[in-house]
Amino acid sequence: MIRALPVALSSLLLLAPALSPSDFYVNVATQILIAAIFALSLNLLVGYGGLISLGHAAYLGVSAYLTIWLVTRAGVGHLPAAAAAVVLTTAMSVLFGVLALRATGLGFLMITLALGQILWGLAYRWVSVTGGDNGLSGFDRPRPFGIDLASPRAFYLATAAVFACAFVLMAVLVRSTFGAGLQGVRDQPRRMQALGWHVWMVRLVAFVAAGFWGAVAGVLYAYYNQFVSPHVLALTSSAEALLMVIAGGAGTLLGPVVGAVVVVMLKNVVSAYVTRWVLLLGLVFVAIVAFMPEGLVPGFDRLRRRRRRRRTAGDA
Amino acid sequence: MSAEALRLEAVSKSFGGLPAVRGVSLSIADGERRLLLGPNGAGKTTLFNLVTGDLPPDTGSIRLFGREISRMPAHRRVHLGLARTYQVITLFPRKTLAQNLELALLGLSPLRWNPVALPSRRPELRERALAVLERVGLRAAADRRLSDTSYGEQRRVEIAMALSQEPRVLLLDEPFAGLSQEERREIQRQLAAIPRQVTVVMIEHDLDVALSFAERITVLHQGQIIVEGSRAEVVADARVQEVYLGA
Numbered sequence: 001m002i003r004a005l006p007v008a009l010s011s012l013l014l015l016a017p018a019l020s021p022s023d024f025y026v027n028v029a030t031q032i033l034i035a036a037i038f039a040l041s042l043n044l045l046v047g048y049g050g051l052i053s054l055g056h057a058a059y060l061g062v063s064a065y066l067t068i069w070l071v072t073r074a075g076v077g078h079l080p081a082a083a084a085a086v087v088l089t090t091a092m093s094v095l096f097g098v099l100a101l102r103a104t105g106l107g108f109l110m111i112t113l114a115l116g117q118i119l120w121g122l123a124y125r126w127v128s129v130t131g132g133d134n135g136l137s138g139f140d141r142p143r144p145f146g147i148d149l150a151s152p153r154a155f156y157l158a159t160a161a162v163f164a165c166a167f168v169l170m171a172v173l174v175r176s177t178f179g180a181g182l183q184g185v186r187d188q189p190r191r192m193q194a195l196g197w198h199v200w201m202v203r204l205v206a207f208v209a210a211g212f213w214g215a216v217a218g219v220l221y222a223y224y225n226q227f228v229s230p231h232v233l234a235l236t237s238s239a240e241a242l243l244m245v246i247a248g249g250a251g252t253l254l255g256p257v258v259g260a261v262v263v264v265m266l267k268n269v270v271s272a273y274v275t276r277w278v279l280l281l282g283l284v285f286v287a288i289v290a291f292m293p294e295g296l297v298p299g300f301d302r303l304r305r306r307r308r309r310r311r312t313a314g315d316a
Numbered sequence: 317m318s319a320e321a322l323r324l325e326a327v328s329k330s331f332g333g334l335p336a337v338r339g340v341s342l343s344i345a346d347g348e349r350r351l352l353l354g355p356n357g358a359g360k361t362t363l364f365n366l367v368t369g370d371l372p373p374d375t376g377s378i379r380l381f382g383r384e385i386s387r388m389p390a391h392r393r394v395h396l397g398l399a400r401t402y403q404v405i406t407l408f409p410r411k412t413l414a415q416n417l418e419l420a421l422l423g424l425s426p427l428r429w430n431p432v433a434l435p436s437r438r439p440e441l442r443e444r445a446l447a448v449l450e451r452v453g454l455r456a457a458a459d460r461r462l463s464d465t466s467y468g469e470q471r472r473v474e475i476a477m478a479l480s481q482e483p484r485v486l487l488l489d490e491p492f493a494g495l496s497q498e499e500r501r502e503i504q505r506q507l508a509a510i511p512r513q514v515t516v517v518m519i520e521h522d523l524d525v526a527l528s529f530a531e532r533i534t535v536l537h538q539g540q541i542i543v544e545g546s547r548a549e550v551v552a553d554a555r556v557q558e559v560y561l562g563a
Contacts (some may be wrong), residue, residue: 106390172432174435175432175435176432177425177435178429180415180418180435181419181428183420188406188408190406191402191406192419193369193370193390193391194368194370194394194400195423196388196391196423196424197423197428262520
């Protein structure tokens with residue numbers, strides 16, 4: 001019963017944007033949720049695994065390319081194309097994980113960066129498949145069970161449903177016995193090994209889980225934009241997700257969601273009023289790092305606890 | 317069942333040309349209490365790291381209950397019944413004592429791969445953790461964060477984590493380091509309560525507590541074994557007095 005209230009409130013919050021009269025804000029909310037799934041997936045690695053990746057756009061991008069390519073070029077139906085995109089991208093994350101997890105720390109970061117850049121280069125140069133700079137277009141959203149996802153509200157609700165599933169499943173994962181091990185491996189890998197945990201395999205499983213959810217975000221990205229270009233695979237795409245995780249609070253469940261809200265709002269809403277919005281994004285990030293280095297969610301949590309302590313001390 | 321718990325044959329390890337362990341051969345019987353003695357830099361902790369798999373040996377063979385383990389990954393050796401504690405405490409400060417213990421218990425459980433099993437829904441896991449904490453007298457502190465406990469209590473948690481895995485061979489690296497007299501007595505009580513079938517190998521500098529615990533003693537100096545024998549034999553040995561006791 002105690003848990004019912006937060007669940008009801010967050011469901012309402014999730015459904016509220018669909019009531020907005022403006023298509024623009026419904027679309028911004030859709031982008032926030034897609035970015036949030038993507039940032040949450042990266043958070044599995046960065047926040048819970050202690051592995052900072054600068055190549056996470058690989059999964060978003062490859063999955064988006066596969067979704068559109070399979071439908072528009074290979075004539076595959078929407079559902080099998082989406083499923084194949086997720087499965088193939090997840091398989092790719094196994095291969096990338098095996099390569100990248102030869103190292104941790106800076107080495108891991110550099111390998112993920114290199115792998116991401118290879119894919120970005122491929123997307124640019126393999127014109128016959130990827131369309132090069134022009135990307136792939138001519139893709140329409142599906143109509144599952146007669147529901148036309150071309151409508152911004154219907155698509156938002158579908159995205160919200162996927163987001164809710166992704167959030168709950170990732171929340172369960174990080175709180176599970178496996179999640180406890182993943183955080184143990186992040187904090188004391190040598191000790192975990194001495195306790196019988198296969199440290200490398202724990203990291204690989206987390207890497208693949210992050211790849212899977214990144215791929216899910218990629219399918220939604222493809223449906224939302226109905227177009228894909230090498231931009232999705234660029235370093236800026238990976239860096240933006242990392243920014244969302246760090247700004248919101250790595251290793252927390254709400255952090256990446258808050259980070260996604262901040263970055264997408266700045267990108268879409270503030271950019272309408274401020275030409276140099278990237279500068280503003282930079283300033284916001286610097287302010288967060290300066291005043292709440294642990295991120296917005298843990299930062300506000302700390303402030304709230306401090307206020308409560310003061311109030312208790314005042315009462316006494 | 318082999319009467320030999322651990323056997324090392326001509327094990328060597330160098331770091332950048334500097335030999336840390338030189339041709340060490342050692343046999344420890346099942347259920348024995350063995351003390352590794354030696355001045356700083358004698359190679360004692362390196363020897364532990366070679367046995368646990370934290371470091372690969374350059375040459376030589378290591379057998380655990382007759383099974384060659386020198387090339388086996390460290391985590392698999394734990395599943396064969398090898399547990400250790402560290403000289404420097406390496407625990408999980410943000411987690412509670414019970415959660416620290418749960419990580420140790422999960423290390424040997426298939427549950428560790430389960431991405432949907434919530435520890436809070438597994439009362440048996442917590443009960444086992446509490447039972448081990450009870451054994452080391454920390455049951456009442458089970459829900460305190462490790463960072464809120466004293467150094468002596470953390471040492472006890474360290475030992476409790478190793479014991480919770482019901483090891484066949486337990487390696488203790490300076491379990492009394494940095495403890496007060498009272499805390500030493502507490503750890504001594506805990507070590508005395510370890511079941512006889514568990515083989516215990518201990519590195520310790522505090523001779524008062526260590527000598528009363530050990531049945532046989534191996535003295536290392538500059539990566540080599542210089543003496544091995546009973547307490548009386550080792551204490552009486554002239555080389556030991558020269559290199560270790562400073563006599």
